[in-house]
Amino acid sequence: MSNRYAPLAAPGVRTLSPYVPGKPVEELERELGIRDSIKLASNENPLGPGMAARAAMAAAIDGVGLYPDGSGHRLRAKLAARHGVTPAQVTLGNGSNDLLVMLAEAFLTPADEAVMSQYCFAVYPIAVQATGATARIAPALGPDHAMPLGHDLGAFRALIGPATRLVFIANPNNPVGTWLGAGELRAFLDALPPAVIAVVDEAYFEYSRDVDCADASLWIRDLPNLVVTWTFSKAYGLAGLRVGYALSHPDVADLLNRVRQPFNVNSVALAAAEAALDDAAHIAASVELNRAGLVELRRGLAELGLRVLPSAGNFVLVDFGRPAAPIYDALLREGVIVRPVAGYGLPDALRITVGTTTENARCLDALARVPGASS
Numbered sequence: 001m002s003n004r005y006a007p008l009a010a011p012g013v014r015t016l017s018p019y020v021p022g023k024p025v026e027e028l029e030r031e032l033g034i035r036d037s038i039k040l041a042s043n044e045n046p047l048g049p050g051m052a053a054r055a056a057m058a059a060a061i062d063g064v065g066l067y068p069d070g071s072g073h074r075l076r077a078k079l080a081a082r083h084g085v086t087p088a089q090v091t092l093g094n095g096s097n098d099l100l101v102m103l104a105e106a107f108l109t110p111a112d113e114a115v116m117s118q119y120c121f122a123v124y125p126i127a128v129q130a131t132g133a134t135a136r137i138a139p140a141l142g143p144d145h146a147m148p149l150g151h152d153l154g155a156f157r158a159l160i161g162p163a164t165r166l167v168f169i170a171n172p173n174n175p176v177g178t179w180l181g182a183g184e185l186r187a188f189l190d191a192l193p194p195a196v197i198a199v200v201d202e203a204y205f206e207y208s209r210d211v212d213c214a215d216a217s218l219w220i221r222d223l224p225n226l227v228v229t230w231t232f233s234k235a236y237g238l239a240g241l242r243v244g245y246a247l248s249h250p251d252v253a254d255l256l257n258r259v260r261q262p263f264n265v266n267s268v269a270l271a272a273a274e275a276a277l278d279d280a281a282h283i284a285a286s287v288e289l290n291r292a293g294l295v296e297l298r299r300g301l302a303e304l305g306l307r308v309l310p311s312a313g314n315f316v317l318v319d320f321g322r323p324a325a326p327i328y329d330a331l332l333r334e335g336v337i338v339r340p341v342a343g344y345g346l347p348d349a350l351r352i353t354v355g356t357t358t359e360n361a362r363c364l365d366a367l368a369r370v371p372g373a374s375s
C-alpha cells in the first residue's frame with residue numbers, strides 16, 4: 001500500500017483516498033462471465049439522453065476538429081435566461097464535480113476550513129483536502145429524525161468560525177435522499193457571515209418537485225455569497241458527457257473562471273446540453289418515470305421488511321440493519337449492481353438508483369432471493 005512518492009506529494013494529497021465510483025456493467029460481466037446485468041449504482045437516468053440531445057451530439061461531431069467555444073457562450077446565455085440571471089453569473093463545468101473543485105481551488109488555502117455534513121457527497125471532502133484545507137464535518141441528524149441522517153444546519157452553524165471559507169450543502173442530499181425546506185435553508189443562508197461562501201448543490205433538484213425542497217437558485221440575486229450548482233448528469237441523462245454549471249454573483253464567477261481550464265466543456269457536450277435544455281418533454285418523462293419507480297421500489301422494499309430512508313432524488317438508501325457487503329456481493333452475482341456506502345460511514349446500507357419498471361422489479365426479485373437480506 002505504501003507509495004514511494006507520497007512523501008513528495010502536496011500535504012493535502014498525501015492522505016487523500018480517491019473517489020470510488022459505482023461498478024461499471026462491463027467490469028462485472030468480465031469478472032463473473034455473466035450477461036444482461038443492470039446498473040442501479042450511480043443515479044443515472046435510465047432513459048439516457050432524449051432524442052433532441054442525441055441529434056445535437058451527432059450533428060456536433062463534424063466540429064470536433066476545432067476547439068470548443070471556451071466561453072460556452074450559447075449554453076450560458078440559455079442557462080442565464082432560464083434562471084433569470086446574467087450570463088456573467090453562469091460558470092460551466094466538466095460536470096458539476098469540476099465546479100466543486102474550482103470552488104475549492106479558488107477559495108481555500110491550508111489555513112482555511114470548509115464545513116460539510118457527515119453523510120455528504122464524497123467529492124466535497126476530496127476537493128477540500130486536495131487544497132490542504134480542513135474539512136469540518138457536521139454530525140448528521142439522527143436515524144429517528146423526520147429527515148434521518150440529513151443535514152443538521154444547527155451543527156453546521158456550530159462549526160462556522162473565522163477560518164471558514166466554504167459551506168457545502170446538497171439539496172436533495174446524496175447518498176441519503178433527504179432534503180431541506182425553503183424556510184430552514186433560507187434562514188441558515190441569511191445568517192451566514194458574509195465572508196463565507198455557501199455552495200448549494202442541486203444535482204437532484206428536478207426530481208424533488210413533489211416535496212417541500214428548497215430551490216436556492218431562486219435566491220442568487222439576493223445573496224451574493226451563494227453559489228448553486230446544477231448538472232446535466234442526472235435528470236437530463238447526460239452523465240457520460242460531463243456538463244454542469246454554477247450560478248453565482250458575477251464576482252464569484254470571475255474567480256472561478258481564473259482557475260477554470262480554458263476548454264473544460266467539450267463541443268459535443270455543449271451542443272447536447274443546449275438541445276436537452278429545450279426538451280421539456282424528455283425531462284417530464286424522466287421525472288415521471290422516477291416518481292413511479294420510487295413508489296415501486298419503496299413498496300417492494302417495504303414488503304421485504306426493509307427500512308428505506310426518505311428520498312427526494314432518483315435513488316433510495318436502504319438500511320439492512322446488518323453489514324450490507326454480503327448483500328451487495330449476492331446482488332452482483334444476480335447481475336444487479338447497486339452502490340455500497342460503507343465508504344460514507346454507512347456499512348449497513350446500500351444505495352439503489354431508481355431504474356425502469358423492469359429494472360426495479362429485477363432488483364427487488366434479486367433481493368428477495370438473497371438469504372438474510374430481508375427481515
Ligand SMILES: *Cc1c(COP(=O)(O)O)cnc(C)c1O
Binds near residue numbers: 096232243
Ligand atoms: C451526481 C452528483 C453530482 C453531479 O456530478 P457531475 O459531476 O455533475 O456528474 C453532484 N452532486 C451530487 C450530490 C451528486 O450526487
